[in-house]
Amino acid sequence: MSITIKDVEHVANLARLELSEEEKNKFTEQLNAILKYVEQLNQLDTEHVEPTSHVMPLYNVMREDEARPSWPLEQVLLNAPDEEDGQFKVPAVLE
Numbered sequence: 001m002s003i004t005i006k007d008v009e010h011v012a013n014l015a016r017l018e019l020s021e022e023e024k025n026k027f028t029e030q031l032n033a034i035l036k037y038v039e040q041l042n043q044l045d046t047e048h049v050e051p052t053s054h055v056m057p058l059y060n061v062m063r064e065d066e067a068r069p070s071w072p073l074e075q076v077l078l079n080a081p082d083e084e085d086g087q088f089k090v091p092a093v094l095e
Contacts, residue, residue: 003031 008027012019019027073086082089 001035003028003035007031 005024005028008019008024008031012024077083077086077088080088
């Protein structure tokens with residue numbers, strides 16, 4: 001499998017990118033070099049390699065999500081530049 005300039009133009013169009021002819025040629029060469037390297041990886045014997053989602057063992061380092069007391073609303077709203085009905089009031093971002 002190889003990448004053609006037409007493939008690069010198609011992807012650039014999908015990404016709404018304008019590429020010069022020089023960039024199209026450069027990206028075509030680079031993408032083909034990547035595919036060539038991946039083809040080398042396909043030659044490796046992975047029959048006895050256990051499938052993993054990550055090469056390093058991962059575990060969740062986050063604490064359990066437990067309900068606990070919060071600050072009093074009045075104290076929290078002291079930091080608000082403006083408040084309304086017990087909530088932070090911010091400028092509208094939609095017209």
